[in-house]
Structures are given as structure tokens and as C-alpha cells.
Amino acid sequence: MLSKVKRLLIGRPRKSTALEDEKLNKLKALAILSSDALSSVAYGTEQILLVLITAGFAALWYSIPISIAVLGLLIILILSYRQTIFSYPGGGGAYIVAQDNLGKSPSLIAGGSLLVDYILTVAVSSSAGTDAITSAFPSLHDHRIAIALIMIIFLTIMNLRGVTESASVLAVPIYLFVVAIFVLIISGIIHYVAGGAHAAAPQFGATVSNVSLFLLLKAFSSGCSALTGVEAVSNAIPNFRKPAAKNAATTLMMMGLILGCMFIGISLLAYWYGVRPNPHETVISQIANATFGRGVMYYIIQGVTALILFLAANTAYSAFPLLAFMLAKDKYMPHMFMVRGDRLGYSNGILFLSIFSALLVIVFGGNTENLIPLYAVGVFIPFTLSQLGMMIRWIKLKPPGWIVKLAINTVGMLTTLSITLIFIFTKFSQVWVIFIFLPLVLYFFMKINRHYKNTAEQLRIDITKDKPMVKGNTIIIPVAGITRVVMNTISYAKTLSDNVVAVYVGVDDEAIQKMEQKWEEWDVGIRLVVLRSRYRSIINPLRKFIDTVEWKKADEDHITVLIPQFITKHWWENILHNQTSLLMRAYLINYKDVIVTTVPFHLNK
């Protein structure tokens, strides 16, 4: 039943050899890996304007230099990540680069903050997408949490089905979004050049008295939230078709180009049309309204924007399971993240991501906006560590042209470090929690790692020296009477050892005497030990008896307890029987040197 539902939702299991078919070509990869980055266009410019407007309308012209600065940062990031892709063709996320060049702790900091970040991405994006829907249909406002959860469930199922299938479905809205935004920008420019803009733009280069450096830095760091998601490509290199590194680098460049053009285009139009940030209407909406009026094009743009915000969450679904896999392979996370599911995806990572992001949505009641700065810091810490790692790599290896490469990564490192610091200083009240959370995650990583190392050490043997030894074995059969189940168990015991003893726990004299007499009559050549229980417990006297046997036997000998148990035909019939054998099992399983075997006898009606 359950497995049928699973088949319906997830599809039939796939052979391991089908793995190469799952790989992505460049167009699909662009779709699946860039939704997070591209969707930032929907709010990047707005984030800058929101900070600037606190200094008045006149200050809004600063959005142009700031946008250019963000664009510059984007170029630096793209160039440096391109270098990373070629240096780490097996997958070059911040975790790998930091591990390779900076050592264990920095790599775990990078890995830990990225893992937490992907969870935040899913929570924030699904909530943002829900906001877009409920803005259009206010009657749905009471069902915000349900809508966000449905989206998460939808993404989970898509991703459990497999990478390429979800890419095929998800590529369409992403390309629609890109086309729609470009149509908007081009039409907007034509409209502006043709003199159709009515609103007055703030004067460019005007001195605004109350614009401080702090404000400009804050605006710049807010704009940088448009850059989250850029690292997705370098994490996911193993998902690309061969030649993976080359394809990944090309995809990254394409993504950078599209993102850069869209971002600067929107920022320019916002300036030309004199757009003010407005809590009731997004910047994109204002531009679209000014360009097309409230027509079909306007609604198409709003629709695909809402859709892309939802799909931004999907980037996390490609990145999280891969990163969790890598951490698990290095024994910092549970092994289960290494297991491929029926459809060859890392199902446990996908499910873990879904569950925790759904919990965040529920706990925050769908209002996850306050998590955005936290989420940005969580991205820029690994950015910085990754760049730092690349710098050290160039210094160590000194390949041809390393000076230029070192220069690119140094500029990148300094910029991302500055942005991280700006975030922490300008928005400390929203990001302090990371200073509690990151050490906690590191502690768990270390604890898990120590456990795996200890276990491996205890399990490892020297195959030339350590060989199994044959030892003695005492078999104990607890019996409650003489029945077919007991007979079956004794038959079985006799195939194993000659050293078998049956144990009967009696509550009153009469029952004990009767049992002893019947056992003698039965005469099966096995000694019956009778124990008396004054407190009606079966397990306590049995335990004492086992202790005695254990004390008498040689150190190397085993004790086996064979528990006779009949298996009812229907599961519900179990409640009609005492669960003594289960209790016995549960109790004895923690007994060292005792091996517990349930010998089943299947009832057939």
C-alpha cells in the first residue's frame, strides 16, 4: 500500500548504471542551478532603494553607482568561481576548497554555514513565493503556511523523482522569467528614449547632506543579497554531462551575463522612471506598470516573477544533498546522506532539507523575511573562505599565470570579507544567532566524526592475525508449557548444540508440579530448570538464571537464548497474546555475551 503510493509519486526504481543519464546538459543546468541567483533580480534593486530612501528621494541616484559596484562584485565572483571550477572539476564548493587549502575547521565552518543556508533558502523562497500569490489573491492569506508547505512538498517530490525530470519541468518558468524581464528592460528603454517617462528622476551626482558612508555600505550590502546563489554551479559540477568542468564554467559565465544584464537594467529603469520603494508595490511591478500599463504583459511579468521566487528554493535541492553527501563521506554527517534512493537522488538529504525548511516555515508562521540577512551572511562566510583557499592554492602551486589568478581571488576575498563584516556591523540584531548556531553545528560535526573514528577503530581487524575462534555455546529455552511452539524450538536447538536447557518460570506450586511431571512424561532428553517467581515477573528470575550460567561458563563461551514464539496469521491478532517474548527480547538484547534468537512458529489460521 505505502509502497504503491511511493511508486506513484516517485516512479519506479532505477538501475545504478542509469546514473550517467541523470546528468545535466548546459541548458538544463542553467535552468536548475540559476533560479536562486536569477530570482534575486526580483528584489535586489529594491533592497538598495529601501536603504537609500531613508535619506530622502534625492539620495536615490546613489543606486546607480551602488548597482555598478554590485555588478563589479558579480564579475569578480564569476571570474574567481570560474577558476575554482577548473581547479576542482570534481565539485568545488566552498567546503572542498577550504578543506583542501585551509584545513579541517575552516572547511567545516564553510560546510556548516552552507547547509544551514540551504535550509533558510527553501524557507525564505517558499514564503516569498507565497507572498506573491497572496498579494494577487488576498483571500488565500489565511492559508499562507499551507501554500508554502504544498510548494515544499511539490519540490520534494520533483527532486525525489530525479534531477533531469525536475530540470525538464522547472526549466520552462525560468526561461519564461528571463525572457519576460528582458522584454521589460528593452521595452522600458525604448519607452524612456521615446520620452514616455513622466516621473522626475532624482538628479544624478547631487550632494545629499544626510547620506553617510554607513548608509551607503548598508545599501551596498543589501544589494549584495542579489548575489546569493552564484556558488550553486561550482558545487554541482558532478551533476554536469562530460566534459563537466568546461560545461560548468560555460554555464556559470552564461548565468553571470544574464544576471548582470538583468540587474543593471532594472536598476537603470528604476532610476529613469524615478521609482520609489513602496511597501504595497514592488519595484518590478512599478516599472512594468509604467512601461506597459496594467495589461497582459504586466500580469505575465508578475506571474513569472512569483513563480521564479518559488523555484529559487529548487537550487537548494540540488546543492544541499550533494554537500551533505560530501560531509558524510568525510564522516562529519550520518552515513545515511550517502545512500542513493530508488531514483538515484540522495533521498535522505532531500527529505532532511524539506523537513527542516517546513519546520522553519511553520515556526515563523510563513513570515521568514527576518531570516534574509542571516541567510546572506551564511552565504558570504563560505564565499570568503573559498576565495582565501584559492589564494593559498595559487601561492602553493604557482602554476603559469598565477599572479593574475591570485590577484583575482585576493580582490574577491577582500570584497566578500568586507561584505560579511558590513552585514555583521550593520545588521547585527538579525544575524547574531549565527554565532551560536555555527559553533553548535561544528560541535555536532566533530562529535559525529569522533564516533565514526572510534567505531572504525574498534571494528578494524588484521586479516592476517585475527581469525574467528570456535567456542562453546549454552542454549537456554524459556518455556511456558508444552506446545507445538516449544517442540519446534527444541527441534531447532538440537540442530545447534547438545548443550541445551529448558527453563520454566512458575508462579505457584501446583503449576510447577504439573509442569515438571508433564516434562518428565514428554521425555525429550533436555533438562528442565524450574524457577519460582514470587512477583509474577518472568524476566527477573530468567535474568538471574542467565547470570548464574554466565558466571559458571568459560570466558569465551556464548550463551544463546532461544525464545519460542508463534506468529499469528493477521497482525491484529497479536494484541490477543501476551508480549512476553518481545519483552524478553528487548530486555536481553542489551545483555553482553547473550545472543537472543526468536524461533518463529507460523500459525496458519
Next chain:
Amino acid sequence: MLSKVKRLLIGRPRKSTALEDEKLNKLKALAILSSDALSSVAYGTEQILLVLITAGFAALWYSIPISIAVLGLLIILILSYRQTIFSYPGGGGAYIVAQDNLGKSPSLIAGGSLLVDYILTVAVSSSAGTDAITSAFPSLHDHRIAIALIMIIFLTIMNLRGVTESASVLAVPIYLFVVAIFVLIISGIIHYVAGGAHAAAPQFGATVSNVSLFLLLKAFSSGCSALTGVEAVSNAIPNFRKPAAKNAATTLMMMGLILGCMFIGISLLAYWYGVRPNPHETVISQIANATFGRGVMYYIIQGVTALILFLAANTAYSAFPLLAFMLAKDKYMPHMFMVRGDRLGYSNGILFLSIFSALLVIVFGGNTENLIPLYAVGVFIPFTLSQLGMMIRWIKLKPPGWIVKLAINTVGMLTTLSITLIFIFTKFSQVWVIFIFLPLVLYFFMKINRHYKNTAEQLRIDITKDKPMVKGNTIIIPVAGITRVVMNTISYAKTLSDNVVAVYVGVDDEAIQKMEQKWEEWDVGIRLVVLRSRYRSIINPLRKFIDTVEWKKADEDHITVLIPQFITKHWWENILHNQTSLLMRAYLINYKDVIVTTVPFHLNK
């Protein structure tokens, strides 16, 4: 931890030999078994008046003849149950009497309706007691369900502690109640004789035009709800000190006497003081007010009345576990109701009763008044069956003086039958559910009985003929690598059989080749079978292999699968490991003829 809490609440376990100390003397028995019956005084008269007032104030005089009729019925019931006690000194509930004289189905009807009834008793009484409390403290009204549940939990703990202890605690309020009501009645009579009654009583014997036979019957049947609980003594004979039957009969007579006096006394006072039923004030409250005014005595009477309504539930706690025990002994209910707990009570019966009554309280939101007629029908059906059974017994056995005894039971049977029919006809809308519920309960009884009989038949052996046979045994060890756990399992396997084979399930060629080579190097004298899994499942290839072995082996031979498993030191560490061995176990346990043993290896750090 859990067991410490249990010790604190329930007390230390008691020896089986302490059972006789748990028995009740007459005074304690009266307290513990009569609370249900005696508490009826609190509402019996009121139930009659409530029906009569629909025909106007003048019709209230009918309450006197109706009360006398109820009193007559009480005498008949007491006399006939006295006969039952002496005929069935081992416990003579309706179930036993019906079984002995009427056969299986009538006894199960009696037993089933009583079981359901006891659950209703607890739900109704705890809700009624809560109403009394919230009438006094209206601010508690929002916490009705919580208060009722706390009462049920309190009763559960008291009863799990053991019969005599709960009797000691519960006897005090019951005797207080009896004393208080008698003080009220005597003071009331003196007050009335002294001419202190102001209200005009309805004229006795006046013809009231709109009083129909239907109305009178309805009033009578409502009054009969005061008789529920009378059967408790005859059910509980095994709980009495020796001579049990004599003590039980004396207790029954005492209870009947007290109940009769209180009931008729309250009815008389209600008539003399011209009490009208009032939704805002109970009849008892009106009488107490008229007699004492709102003084200390008034509040004492109200307080103990509320308390006794709560304690009425306790009668069910003595009766339900005993009846469940009897039904379980006859294989109509699960065996677990036969197990005595640490404190010698039938803990499972007590817990079952608590859970289901608590569910009723929750489902009905504490408003269980509508369940009262249902509950009355549930009592009178077994009453009738019990009397009918006694009639047949007298006719069959014909002991000295049987004609009188037969006459008493015949009158009793006809009366209780009439009341049952009156209930069904006058309150069908509230009692129809019993016609669905009773057949369902009977069906479960039969189904359980059939299962136990089938099981017993399949387990039974002829000890002179059926003897265990020694058969062959093939041991299969699934291995995932060469580790200390595997070595430990192989050592163990070698103590059991020479016919051992290790099975390795590999996903890719490289791993398989490596494993084969290492195994050869290890050279432990056990053959390694290598299976290839294309879908990454371990269990499917293993299953196919077992099928093959099963097909090859002789019919009588066993197959044992030894699963190597390490046990982590801390339970939480388990999530760090794949649960393959648990899955394997869960899967193979349902395989006929395969015995699954987990061979534990305990990690020590």
C-alpha cells in the same frame, strides 16, 4: 526513570501471597461497592420530578407512588441478587449467571453491555462530579474536561495501588455522604412536623387531566436510574473476606436498606416541601436550603454530594477489571486482562477503563448527560438476563423452597424486562446506538474466541507421540566487509553448525573483486557467495539467495540467518549508522522456515 515514577505513584510490587490481605471486610466493601448505587440518591427523585412537571405542578404528587414502586423494585432486586450470591459464591455477575443457565450468547450480551456500561459510568460520573464543582466555582467552567480527566487519573492511580488502599481512602467521603443525607432527612422531617414548611405541596390523589400512562411509565423508568449499581456487590464476591458469600449478602442488604431509606426520604421531603425541579438548583439543594437555610450544614451536604458523584465512578473500577478477567478466562477477551499487575490488581482492565472513559469525556467535551439513558438500558439488559437465568436454575435444580425463589426471580425478571422495554420505547432516540454497539461487541467476542481456539488447536501436541526431531541447519551470514563484528558472528556460527556460508551483496565490480580477494586472504574456512545488486538494494538479492537455498535443502531442514550487528554505546549513535540489519530482520522475520538471529557486538566507546 519511568519505573521510578511508576514506583512513586503505584507503590512497590507485592508478592502473590499477599493476595488474601487485599480482600475487603464488610464495611470497606460497602464503601467501595455502593458508591454508584448510593450516589443515585443525588438525582433519582429529581429524574422522576423532571418528567412529571411536564404535566404541571399538580402532577408532582405522583412522585410518591412512583418512588414507592421504585422502592418495591429495589426490594425485588436486592432479594433476587441475594439469591444469586448464595448460588454463585465464586462471583455471580449477570455474565456468570447467564452463561451457566442460558448459554453462550445471552451471557455475552450481558457481559458486553456491562463492560460498555462501566465505561459509561466512569465518563458520566466524572462529568457529573465536574458539574458539581463548576457550579460552585463558575470560573473553572472552561477547565471542565481537564478536571474530569484529573479525576479519572486520580481514580486510576488509586486503583492501580490496590483495592484495600483505595477502599480506605474512599470510604470516608461515602460514609460522610450517608450521614449527611440522614441528618438532612431527619432534620427535614422534624422541621416539617414542626410546621416549618412554607411552600404548598400538590394535593395528593388529585386527578390531573394530562397525565398519561406513557408519562407515568417514563417517570418510573427515569426513577429506576437510581437502581444502577445494585449489581456491583454480586459481581465482586471474590473481593470479599471469607466467608465471602455471607459477607457479600450482608453487605448487599445493608446497601439496599440505606439506599431505600435515603431514596424514599428524599422523595417524601421533596413532596412535602413542594419542591419543583429547577435547572439552576438541584432537588437536594432545595430541600437542604428549606431545612437548614444557606448555613454550614447546607454547604457540607452540597460538598459531599459532589464528592460522591465523583466516587460513583469508582464502583466501575472494581467491577470492570473483574468482569474483563472472567471474559478473558473464557477466551472472549484478550489474555492481557488476566494478568495481575505489580500491586495485584488487574492493571490492564483498570487502564483500559480509564482510557476509554477519558476518550468519551474528551469526545463529548464533558457533556455526557445524554449518555445516561443509554447507560440505564445497559444495566437493565443484564439485570433481566440474570433474573431469567436464576429462574431457569430453580426450575432445573428444584432445591427446597424453590417455588418462592422462582417467584421472586420471576417478578424481578418481568419488572426489569418491562423497564428495559419502557426505556427503549420512551427514549429510543437516546438508546438506539446500543443496537449497533452490542452486536459489534458480540462479534469481537466471537472473533477473539475463534482465534484463541484455533491457536490452541494448532499448538496442542500429544506428549506421548509428538517429539522434537533433529534436523539439518544451514547458516547464512550476510557480510558487508571484513570487520570485528563479522569475525564475532563467524566465531559464533562455528559453535552452531559446520554448514555456514557468508553472503556479500556488491553494487559495483571493483568492490566485489576487492572483497573476494580479501576474503581469500583472510581464509577462515567459510565459503563466500557474492551477489550483485543493480538497484542498490541489499535485501532483494539476499532474499533470492535464501529462496534458492530453501529450494535446495531438505524439507525438514532449517535455515538460520545470522545478522552481524554492532551495538553502539549510546542509543543516539544509532542514527549515524545504516539500519540495514534492522530492515533485514524486519523483512526476513515473516519468512517461513527462516530463523533470524542478530549477533550483537557491543562497542565500548
